[in-house]
Amino acid sequence: MLTRIDHVGIACHDLEATAEFYRRVYGLEVAHEEVNEEQGVREAMLRVGGTADGHWACVQLLQPLTDDSPVAKFLQRNGEGVHHVAFGTADVAATAETVGQRGVRVLDPEPRHGTAGSRITFLHPKDCGGVLTELVEAADDSAAKS
Ligand code: MC0
Numbered sequence: 334m335l336t337r338i339d340h341v342g343i344a345c346h347d348l349e350a351t352a353e354f355y356r357r358v359y360g361l362e363v364a365h366e367e368v369n370e371e372q373g374v375r376e377a378m379l380r381v382g383g384t385a386d387g388h389w390a391c392v393q394l395l396q397p398l399t400d401d402s403p404v405a406k407f408l409q410r411n412g413e414g415v416h417h418v419a420f421g422t423a424d425v426a427a428t429a430e431t432v433g434q435r436g437v438r439v440l441d442p443e444p445r446h447g448t449a450g451s452r453i454t455f456l457h458p459k460d461c462g463g464v465l466t467e468l469v470e471a472a473d474d475s476a477a478k479s
Pocket of ligand 1: 342369372374376393395403404406407410416417419440446447448453455457458459463464465467
């Protein structure tokens with residue numbers, strides 16, 4: 334059902350300064366940057382290593398676009414730090430349905446638009462041991478469905 338750790342999302346106030354930290358300390362470079370208005374974030378993906386299913390495990394830096402977005406609320410409450418964990422799956426809708434049947438609240442019954450053409454859904458942190466959890470079907474993951 335889950336095929337990889339796709340990314341760890343990290344909330345930050347300043348995307349450039351945080352990306353510079355990851356570059357200076359770990360030598361990681363930004364592979365992709367995007368604004369996702371629907372989610373209220375600017376984000377940057379930093380590739381850490383390849384995964385067994387042919388994708389990348391990434392660090393995702395998240396800077397809020399607006400004061401009332403989920404990441405802004407998280408920063409106000411907790412300060413900078415780990416915001417969510419995202420797992421890859423070949424079929425986000427089917428995986429969300431399965432975990433929903435297992436008693437976890439699925440926050441996006443219809444998958445939404447995520448990084449680089451991916452389809453994503455979030456699971457409620459209160460049903461996942463305090464971890465906001467994201468399911469990601471990358472643009473080319475669906476090839477693995479058949
Ligand atoms: C909130 N809570 C969290 C949390 N955010 N716990 C762990 N990790 C987080 N990130 C906890 C709060 O501390 C609070 O606990 C309770 O959940 C309710 O939080 P709230 O903010 O007061 O209330 P809600 O219900 O308005 O919002 C929480 C919820 C929301 C998780 C439903 O943030 C949401 O829908 N998030 C999913 C979308 C998202 O985060 N998008 C940004 C990343 P207490 O104990 O005080 O009640 S977008 C992204 O990552 C995209 C670009 C991608 O990957 O492609």
